[in-house]
Each structure stands twice: as C-alpha cells, then as structure tokens.
Amino acid sequence: MNPSATKDAPAQEVHPIPRVSLLLWFALLGALAGVFLLELCLGSVTIPFGSVLAILMGDSEVPEGWRQIVLLFRLPRAVTAMLAGAALGMAGLMMQTLFRNPLADPFVLGISSGASLGVAIVVMAAWGFGWTAFIQKAGISAGASLILAATAGAMGILSVIMALARRVESNVTLLIIGLMFGYISGSLVTILFQFTQEQQMQTYITWTFGSFGGVTWSQMTLFAPTLLVGLLLAWSLSKPLNAFLLGEGYARSMGVNVRAIRLWIIVGASLLAGTVTAYCGPIGFLGIAIPHLCRMLMKTSDHHVLAPAVILVGAIVALSADLLAQVPGARIVLPLNAVTALIGAPVVVGIILRRRHTMEVGA
Amino acid sequence: MKERPFLETRDLVVGYARPRHPRRVVVDDINVILRPGELVCLLGPNGAGKSTLIRTLCGMQAPLEGEVLVEGEPLGKLSPSDLARRMSLVLTERVAVGMMPVATLVSLGRHPYTDWAGRLGARDREAVRRAMADVGIEPLAHRPVCELSDGERQKVMIARALAQEPGVMVLDEATAFLDLPRRVELMHLLRSLAHEGRRAILLSTHDLDLALRCADRLWLLAPGGPLVQGVPEDLVLTDAFARTFADAGVLFDKGSGAFTLALEGRGTVALSGNGIPGMWTYRALERAGYRVVHERDAVTCVETLEKDGRLCWRIRGREPVHHSLESLLAHLNSCGAGEGS
DSSP states (O other): HHHHHHHHHOOSOOSOOOOOOOHHHHHHHHHHHHHHHHHHHHHSSSSOOOHHHHHTTOOSSSSSHHHIIIIIHHHHHHHHHHHHHHHHHHHHHHHHHTTTTTTTOTTTHHHHHHHHHHHHHHHHHHHOOOOOHHHHHHTTOHHHHHHHHHHHHHHHHHHHHHHHHHHHOOHHHHHHHHHHHHHHHHHHHHHHHSOHHHHHHHHHHHHHHHHHHTTTTTHHHHHHHHHHHHHHHHHHHHHHHHHTTTHHHHHHEEEEEOOHHHHHHHHHHHHHHHHHHHHHHHOOOOHHHHHHHHHHHOOOOHHHHHHHHHHHHHHHHHHHHHHHHHHHHHHHOOHHHHHHHHHHHHHHHHHHHOOOOGGTTTO | OOOSEEEEEEEEEEEEEOOSSEEEEEEEEEEEEEOOEEEEEEEOOOSSSSHHHHHHHTTTTTOOOEEEETTTGGGGGGGHHHHHEEEEOOOOOOOOOOOOOOOHHHGGGGTTTOTTTOOOOHHHHHHHHHHHHHOOOGGGGTSSSSSHOOOOOHHHHHHHHTTTTTSSEEEEEETSSOOHHHHHHHHHHHHHHHHHHEEEEEEEEEEEHHHHHHHHHHEEETTTTTEEEOOOHHHTTTTTHHHGGGOOOOEEEETTTEEEOOOOEEEEEEOOOHHHHHHHHHHHHHHTTEEOOOOOOOEEEEEEEEETTEEEEEEEEEOOOOOSSSHHHHHHTTTTTTTOO
C-alpha cells in the first residue's frame, strides 16, 4: 500500500466531499476580470486601459468615438462571449454526463443542425420569395430574422427529441436519434443550396462561422435572461447529474426519477445551446472542451464543483477565443469557429495524453 | 418471533410484454421471501432468467402478473426515493466516474436522504464513514476511483450501496469479472454484512461452489422455471441442485460436492491409494474419463506407491513404474485399459 495514503487517512471524521481551494476560485475570478478588461481594450482600435475604466465609470471626458466603441460594441460583445461560453460549457457538461460519453457536446441531440436548417430555409426564402422585403416591412432586421429562424429550427428538433425521450428507454438510442437528425438536417441544407445563388450561400456560411459580435443591447434583454435561467436550471441539477455518473441503472436505484430528470437535462442543455446558436451561430468546440478543462483543473467529476467551474472557465475561454479571433492590432477578423478549434483542439489533445483517466467515459 | 420479510413475491410472473407482440413469460409462479440477516444466492444457467427476475425485483421492469412487496408494501406504489431507502443495488457493469475520490462516490449513496442540493449532514457523513468501515475501504477514502483495481472498485460500490442504509441489497452478478480470491473475499464480506447488519442480501452469481459454501439459502432457477428455494445442503440432497444444471453438459457429483464434466466414459478402473496422492489420482482418472470403482469390479487397478521418497504410480501386476500422472494416463489410454470390463 502507498504509505502516503495511510498517513493521509485521518482517524477523525472523513469529509466525503473534498473542498477545492479558495485560491483556485479567486484565481479564476481574477483571470475572468483580466480577459474581460482586455476584450474591452483590444480590437481594431486599441483603447488605453485607463480610458476604458473611465468610460465604464461614466466619465464623459473620454473621446466620444471610444465611448461608442466600448459601450455599444465591445461591452455587449464581451457580455455575450461570457454568457455564451458559460452556456455552451454547461450544456456540454450535461450532455457528457447524460450520455456518459466524453465526446458528447451541446449539439449531440441535433440542436445546431435544427438551427442551421432554420437559417438555411430563411436565407433561401429571402432569395426565392422576397422574404427580405417582407421582414423589412415587419420591422425586423436581417440579423433578427436569422435569430428567429435558428430558434424555430432548434425548437423544432427539440420538440421531436423531447417527444421521443418520453418513449425511448435507453440514452444511447436517444443519442443515435439525435445524430441521425443531424444528418437529415445536413442533407436538407445541402439540397436547399442546390437552388440558391452564391450570395445567399455566403450569408449562410458567414452565419456558420460564429460570432459574439451580433448581439445588440436590445437583443441582450432576451439573450441574457434566457441563458441565466438555463444556467441556474443546470446548476440545480447537480445532484441528479452526479447520480447519472454511475449510469441510469444506479441512478434509478438511488431514487432518481430518471425520465423526469433526463427531460430536464435535455430542456436545460437545449435552452442554453439553442439560444447561443440562435444569437451567435453554431459555435463548435467550446462545449466539448470546457468541461474537460474544468475536470482537469478541479480534479473531480462532482457536478457541485464542476457547475460553477464551467461557468467561470467557459466565460474565460470564450472571451480569450474572441480576443484572438479579432487579432488585436490588425484590421482582419478571423472566423470564431476557426480560432476555437485551432487553438483549443491541441490543448485538449495535450490534456488527454497527460491525464488519460480524466477522460474516462462519464467523467 | 417472526421477523417481517424485507422482500416478498406473491405469484410473481416475470417476462416481457411489448405492444402488438405475444407476451413472453420467462419464469412464473414465483413465491419467495427474503428475510433480514440472510445472504441468498440466485443460481441458474445462462438464459434461465436470473437477470429478468432481478430487474423485476428491483423495479426496473414491471411484473407481468403478481406483485413484489418491499417491507410489506407493493413495489409499484413506492416512490423512487422511498424504494431507494429500502433497497440498493450493485450491478455488473464497471463504473467509470473519472476523477472522483472514493468517499465522494460512497456519499452518492446518501442521494435519497439529502435535500435538493445534495448537502451532507452529520448523519449522512456518519453513514458514509460507517459504510466504508464495514467494507474495509477506509484507507482508500481519498484515492480517486479511477486508480482502483476492479476488486476495490466493486467494494466501493458495495459501500455506496450500504450508505443508502437499505433493508435489502441486490447484487446482480456483482462479482463476475473478479478473480477467484477476490470473489471469495467479497462473498465473505457480503455474508458478514448480512449477518451482522441484519440486512437481506440477494446475489445472483455463477459461482456455484462458492454459493454452496457461503449462502444461507439458494434460489435455483432452471430454464423455464420453477424457482426452487432452500438451504444449500437440502437442495443438494434432494437433487434439485443437480437438476437445475442438468442440461448444461456438466454433472453434479453429490459425493464430492463439485461439478464434473459429463465426458464420454473410457471404462472403469480401480484405485488403490489414499491421502492427498490418492485424491489427486482420483481426479486425474476422472478427468481422463475413467470411472473409478471398487477393486472387485475392475480388471485394471492403479496403485500409488512411494519409492525412494518419491511418489510414483503403477498398474497392478504390470510394469513400468510411472513417475508422473501424465505418463500413467498415457499408458492407460494406449493399452485401452478398462475396456470390456
């Protein structure tokens, strides 16, 4: 036996849930504040740190142009990135636990495919039936119509999945159904674009790049509360999620109402992933990577610890990715999805190679 | 004083019913009782319906007919968390929870007792500590589950099931993937948990020999039923044990209390010799397909001898002397001993 294990085993009370050091939490909060401020300072125009603080404090001495950039563009963008990162991380965590599969992401149930289909249909309709003229008359911006389309598509898939989840016994069956819906949506999108012109296709492709920059303050009034509700719902499911780590059989034997909880998990994850996709496009990779990063940092798969960690780390990672995508100091902006995968994938490979067991199924 | 049974079935019929399909009855007419302080092993060949029965008893599958009573109340009327306080489960599947300390995993057993946030009170922590002590895994408390061996993991799962403080623990082939010493260890652990904690423990297993030695009662399930129950030795003496496994190509030998392969007979030989050499010679002959009979009924008689302090064998009245059982068996086979006798 490992001598240190014997020494560590205390004669007094064993606390079953080890505490994560406060220092780590403060470090994460500090990192979050840091990247948040960087996001406000950096971009195509660099604004000095002091001026950004002054603008946030409501100081009117600062040049009006800078005020506009920070308050109307960078601040909503930073808030969107934080919320979206937290939401995708949380949705990914729930899906990985529900399906006990380290490769699951927020979109395994076909949420983003549904949203893509919705957007593709709207883009197509805009060209085919003069939809653009109609929505302009109705007073909806082009951006808002994409949001509506993505929401409708995601909700459509979600309602089918929910109806099936009530009847299907096994999670694996549900996973396969979700994947198949993804393929169906994908092929429908391809077929639709056989009848479209290049320009419409470009609108769609740009949407699939993903961006945190499209959410205005007025849209934020729906975006932020929806995600906050979703995050709270997900956090409150920590206890049954822990039981799900052992599999459905054990979860049921411990008194978890498996079907009801599964439905709540799907509702929560879909609300989070669907909302983010609708406003920011299908942002890949964050949802799969953030939970793994958190498990490595916190050295546990306990959801009571992982839920807050995922919110913090998700916000930090999404902000950092957005910073990189804007290539500070340069005039170009990279597609967000390119950055998340290009930078993130090697990081995850590194984690897996170093600590294989953190990736255990269900972990 | 008669104690109230923890688990009881009344005219239970288990099987599968699907819409638009004829229902498939696996076992019917099951009337069994599980009492406090009892370790019961459920035995039966593959496909007899052990898993179906276990799934029905713990509420994962609805019975086709009849009912299951848990501490006197019908299983179907208990809420999931009420049931979880009365019955806990250990399954075959190897759990993979990743980076989770043993103590945290055991504390998951407190699930039916904690509030919605899962906070552990003093009573919960005490139950977790006691469960780990009872199973003897206290030194592992802070080790991550992913670093444990299979045997240790299964002990952790048993501790988790104990932390649930149930009256009944059901283990579905929970020892299946462990090596023999680990299985013996777990069986003794379960026995003492049942006896000392006044719990009822039901274990479905393929370890016939171990079950015969350790279980207080056996439930025998032959393909197509019926379920026969009783004290192990009674079941052996009434041949119920032998009948349950009759079709499987093995024979249960009441004399030795062990299973033998039902091999083609090569004939009969007699054996002169005793003690440990005699016993192993007997087993070698039996394995090679010879029936060992009394000297007066056989033409060929094998003798064990000791020459210059070394063990050797000889066929009576014939040369040579064999220095290993391998050489003896080869000789017997080549000269067609036992035939026509």
